[in-house]
Amino acid sequence: MPTHGIVQIWHQELGWGVIESDATPGDSYVTATSLRVEAVADVAASPLLGLRPGTEVEFEWSAADSPINGCDHVAHLVWPAGANPPERPRGPSSASVWNSVGDPGPDGLTTMREVVVDEADVSPTEAPVLPTTVGTVCIWHDEEGWGVLDSDATPGGAWAHFSEVAGTGFRSLTPGQVVEFDYEDHGQDGYDFRANNIRGQ
Secondary structure, three states, rough: EEEEEEEEEEEEEOOOOEEEEEOOOOOOOEHHHHOOHHHHHOOOOOOOOOOOOOOOOOEEEEEEEEEEEEEEEEEEEEEEEEOOOOOHHHHOOOEEEEEOOOOOOOOOOOOEEEEEHHHOOOOOOOOOOEEEEEEEEEEEEOOOOEEEEEEOOOOOEEEHHHEEEOOOOOOOOOOEEEEEEEEEOEOOOOOOEEEEEEOOO
């Protein structure tokens, strides 16, 4: 159950502070990694999040096994009082991004707001459409599963791997064979191009 408290101390350069609350006699130790929803940062000097002393917060806490920097409790999640509690991650690929809001205050600190990003909320990116060409198999190493394809569009050759040959199971090409393939200008093993989606003619 969350409780209310007031930030008593914050060491911005070290990323930790102390929250005082009637519910946690002996105070609560809190680190930058526990901050959610809104915090502050010195964006010109350090990426560490912080809290201004005197800020009213809500937080979830537990008793410390032994005092930490003089505090008998540990705050696990901390957010501004009155704000909605932080969202819980919905999947294994959830993350959060902190964005700056406005200009720095007189103390040099900028307000930062958290946005929770879940892979379910992100539209999948489409694979780029690669150019296609027709060429011939120049070299093929069956035992190693790779070779080189030549075409006018890929001077110097396009490196090819058996996994890019259309089909299932063991796939192979024969030197001199005419093939159609997509290619990318991203070399490998000394060749300036790499072949994708290789189809026999």
